[in-house]
Amino acid sequence: MTRHSTPFFEGFSSLLFGRPALSGLDTLLRRVQSLRSLSDFFETFGFLVPEALLEPRARGGHSRQRVYSLHVTFWAFLAQVLVPQTPCREIVRKVQAWWLQRNPTARPGSSSTCAYTKARQRMGAEVLAPIANQLVEGLERRVPSRHLWRSRRVRVVDGTTVSMPDTQENQQRYPQSTSQKPGCGFPLMKLVGLFSLASGALLHLAKASLHVHESILLRSFLGLLEKDDILLADRGFCSFNTFWQLSSQGVDTLMRLHQARKTDFRQGKRLGPDERLITWRKSAARPSGCSPEDFASQPDTLTVRLVRLRVSARGHRTQTIWLVTTLLDPVAYPLASLGELYLQRWSVELHFREIKVTLGMDVLRCKSPDMVEKEVLMHAMAYNLIRALMQHAAIDHAVDLSRISFKGTADTLRHWSASMESLRGQPRKQKALLQAMLRIIASDLVPLRPAREQPRARKRRPKNYPLLTQPRHLFKFPTNRNHPKPSQS
Numbered sequence: 001m002t003r004h005s006t007p008f009f010e011g012f013s014s015l016l017f018g019r020p021a022l023s024g025l026d027t028l029l030r031r032v033q034s035l036r037s038l039s040d041f042f043e044t045f046g047f048l049v050p051e052a053l054l055e056p057r058a059r060g061g062h063s064r065q066r067v068y069s070l071h072v073t074f075w076a077f078l079a080q081v082l083v084p085q086t087p088c089r090e091i092v093r094k095v096q097a098w099w100l101q102r103n104p105t106a107r108p109g110s111s112s113t114c115a116y117t118k119a120r121q122r123m124g125a126e127v128l129a130p131i132a133n134q135l136v137e138g139l140e141r142r143v144p145s146r147h148l149w150r151s152r153r154v155r156v157v158d159g160t161t162v163s164m165p166d167t168q169e170n171q172q173r174y175p176q177s178t179s180q181k182p183g184c185g186f187p188l189m190k191l192v193g194l195f196s197l198a199s200g201a202l203l204h205l206a207k208a209s210l211h212v213h214e215s216i217l218l219r220s221f222l223g224l225l226e227k228d229d230i231l232l233a234d235r236g237f238c239s240f241n242t243f244w245q246l247s248s249q250g251v252d253t254l255m256r257l258h259q260a261r262k263t264d265f266r267q268g269k270r271l272g273p274d275e276r277l278i279t280w281r282k283s284a285a286r287p288s289g290c291s292p293e294d295f296a297s298q299p300d301t302l303t304v305r306l307v308r309l310r311v312s313a314r315g316h317r318t319q320t321i322w323l324v325t326t327l328l329d330p331v332a333y334p335l336a337s338l339g340e341l342y343l344q345r346w347s348v349e350l351h352f353r354e355i356k357v358t359l360g361m362d363v364l365r366c367k368s369p370d371m372v373e374k375e376v377l378m379h380a381m382a383y384n385l386i387r388a389l390m391q392h393a394a395i396d397h398a399v400d401l402s403r404i405s406f407k408g409t410a411d412t413l414r415h416w417s418a419s420m421e422s423l424r425g426q427p428r429k430q431k432a433l434l435q436a437m438l439r440i441i442a443s444d445l446v447p448l449r450p451a452r453e454q455p456r457a458r459k460r461r462p463k464n465y466p467l468l469t470q471p472r473h474l475f476k477f478p479t480n481r482n483h484p485k486p487s488q489s
Contacts, residue, residue, distance in 0.1 A: 055070070172369075227250035276306050355379055393439070
């Protein structure tokens with residue numbers, strides 16, 4: 001029998017477009033059980049996601065034989081993330097269109113998205129977490145040793161926020177900002193991400209409401225850091241408690257000094273004109289998020305290295321940046337090397353921009369908190385999948401990974417995935433096409449722009465609509481908008 005393919009689900013041809021089932025529902029379900037998954041991105045990313053992790057479960061969700069199997073649901077959900085603004089209705093329309101293309105006289109099937117959305121709800125963290133961990137392990141395993149900083153792994157942490165639809169369930173778990181009136185804002189989720197400096201992989205995301213401090217979320221994944229790791233962070237994470245927790249498990253830190261701490265170079269041991277060893281004292285009050293047991297076990301003092309970094313750029317005044325670190329040896333870790341390392345912390349801002357802007361996670365679309373959290377996890381996996389392609393291209397063609405364009409890789413992937421799917425069943429041609437795609441990705445390098453600075457300002461003005469200062473059902477539209485006031489005579 002001739003094997004057909006669909007633009008979305010591998011193996012759906014025998015079910016949707018071929019001859020009808022001969023033995024009724026049982027034969028139909030057996031065919032559904034043998035299906036694989038999304039065609040376009042499955043053909044490109046299939047080698048990165050082990051099929052064993054998407055096998056039907058023995059019991060519980062995704063254990064029954066359904067049209068939207070675990071394979072189909074996962075890759076369809078991933079496609080919605082890789083192609084922003086793809087609604088659930090579009091997935092159903094793809095199936096209907098191909099059904100009518102092969103069977104013009106047949107019924108197109110239900111237009112409802114209920115079956116697909118319910119399948120996404122059944123796909124819980126016990127399914128997604130192992131896949132996410134597998135992607136991270138693969139990215140970290142392929143990092144060349146020469147890309148490590150002084151033979152040590154460097155992790156970068158930072159926080160951000162994302163918004164979501166204004167539903168009652170979302171507001172209860174992720175309340176909006178207190179500065180906004182009820183009914184006039186959107187629920188906000190605070191995220192703290194842990195990235196690998198060498199591979200750019202998103203190792204972990206901690207989620208909480210807007211009112212939870214980022215340093216508290218950082219403590220939730222300290223167990224992911226290993227001995228001899230180095231953690232880069234901005235001044236928001238700089239505290240005695242954080243430094244002690246990290247140093248107690250053998251993790252060194254390099255952070256910008258918190259603005260509330262005074263800098264006095266007359267104290268401590270002098271190491272050079274711009275660096276000293278100083279002593280921090282434990283705070284009298286227990287910090288928020290620290291248990292009484294941990295607070296009692298902390299030492300009274302902690303020795304850290306204070307570094308003064310002078311940053312000068314042409315056309316700008318020289319700025320002074322104060323850094324604090326537990327890398328105390330000035331010979332093994334010179335001041336200039338610490339300054340160069342801390343400047344690489346900016347890469348985490350670019351990573352969040354890639355996830356929030358390029359992949360569209362800035363405004364989430366699901367209407368329940370559980371689905372919102374799954375949507376965030378799917379964005380993290382989509383980001384790591386693209387980073388995996390970038391890493392393969394960088395290693396195969398000996399280019400700097402930081403120079404490869406994430407946006408260019410995502411665009412290349414979207415256009416080449418259809419060609420990869422058209423060669424299904426032809427592994428040699430698929431491999432050659434994949435190598436050609438990696439070669440194009442490796443050639444799409446961003447220009448070197450040292451000391452480039454761009455203001456965070458928008459040139460294009462927004463539309464002149466009034467702000468919603470009341471709930472929509474109470475808001476009264478001004479009648480004199482865009483009309484001049486009558487002259488006083």
